[in-house]
Amino acid sequence: xxxxxxxxxxxxxxxxxxxxxxxxxxxxxxxxxxxxxxxxxxxxxxxxxxxxxxxxxxxxxxxxxxxxxxxxxxxxxxxxxxxxxxxxxxxxxxxxxxxxxxxxxxxxxxxxxxxxxxxxxxxxxxxxxxxxxxxxxxxxxxxxxxxxxxxxxxxxxxxxxxxxxxxxxxxxxxxxxxxxxxxxxxxxxxxxxxxxxxxxxxxxxxxxxxxxxxxxxxxxxxxxxxxxxxxxxxxxxxxxxxxxxxxxxxxxxxxxxxxxxxxxxxxxxxxxxxxxxxxxxxxxxxxxxxxxxxxxxxxxxxxxxxxxxxxxxxxxxxxxxxxxxxxxxxxxxxxxxxxxxxxxxxxxxxxxxxxxxxxxx
Ligand SMILES: Cc1ncc(COP(=O)(O)O)c(C=O)c1O
Numbered sequence: 096x097x098x099x100x101x102x103x104x105x106x107x108x109x110x111x112x113x114x115x116x117x118x119x120x121x122x123x124x125x126x127x128x129x130x131x132x133x134x135x136x137x138x139x140x141x142x143x144x145x146x147x148x149x150x151x152x153x154x155x156x157x158x159x160x161x162x163x164x165x166x167x168x169x170x171x172x173x174x175x176x177x178x179x180x181x182x183x184x185x186x187x188x189x190x191x192x193x194x195x196x197x198x199x200x201x202x203x204x205x206x207x208x209x210x211x212x213x214x215x216x217x218x219x220x221x222x223x224x225x226x227x228x229x230x231x232x233x234x235x236x237x238x239x240x241x242x243x244x245x246x247x248x249x250x251x252x253x254x255x256x257x258x259x260x261x262x263x264x265x266x267x268x269x270x271x272x273x274x275x276x277x278x279x280x281x282x283x284x285x286x287x288x289x290x291x292x293x294x295x296x297x298x299x300x301x302x303x304x305x306x307x308x309x310x311x312x313x314x315x316x317x318x319x320x321x322x323x324x325x326x327x328x329x330x331x332x333x334x335x336x337x338x339x340x341x342x343x344x345x346x347x348x349x350x351x352x353x354x355x356x357x358x359x360x361x362x363x364x365x366x367x368x369x370x371x372x373x374x375x376x377x378x379x380x381x382x383x384x385x386x387x388x389x390x391x392x393x394x395x396x397x398x399x400x401x402x403x404x405x406x407x408x409x410x411x412x413x414x415x416x417x418x419x420x421x422x423x424x425x426x427x428x429x430x431x432x433x434x435x436x437x438x439x440x441x442x443x444x445x446x447x448x449x450x451x452x453x454x455x456x
Pocket of ligand 1: 179251281307
């Protein structure tokens, strides 16, 4: 057997393109079009003054950041786990909680990294199909209904790339119906008008909520994500993390992330602005005949009955507007368009009008 036969071979996650050309309108990876909170810049200055601290290993518990999050979300610091983006947090969650050999459950259309982590770790999984309208059927995740145990559940709420939100009572049904499994709710997009499952933590010890600084806090480049759950769950997660790499979160991320959390006013002003732009953009899309699930996120997942999504994707790209297209069954008729500034979204609508020849009619 050659060394190559012994290699772990995996199909990696394919992230959205990061064009080198800064002049494009970049609406393909759900980043925030506005800068982070002003205090984050002050933190960068503080770091410059105290740059010799970089000699030292960072605080492996990221205490400053964890305390700021605990205060903001009104939970105990022991209930919080932070990581290098929510991808890091989620990858460690898969490794920690999905271990017993029984298939875990996540929808057939959702964040495509779930499948990649499951394959990487050799976790078996089943993918209940979304309804035709892309909504998630809670019953598919209830052993009492399906007659089948599961090894865990992970649901993105709101879901990606559809943007649809599952109602809090349906999330509670899934959590309550799986007392013997960990249920992870990935709330990467919850800050754009969604409802968080955090209040359920008081009632259920099998729930873990994961969020990120990459979208609503405009800090994708800093790589910060976190999980909130009960203390026992968080301590299991930390044991796995510290068996892997203690110092994942660097000092600048800890300091800048803390400043971001402290500025709640800026956070809400930014998300409110994006929500207003999203609603305005939806109206424009509707007028052009697009159809889309009602997004509660910072993106819209839109298709047009008369224009193949792939053609629109290419035509937008020629006009230096980058959106995301997935060539997968069931979703290949849609484009996922991140909400940028009003100016950027007007440029998208103008480009679509031009491509579709609407102005000429
Ligand atoms: C549903 C969902 N979860 C998690 C992530 C990961 O975000 P990050 O690692 O930047 O925190 C993304 C990113 O697009 C996402 O769409």
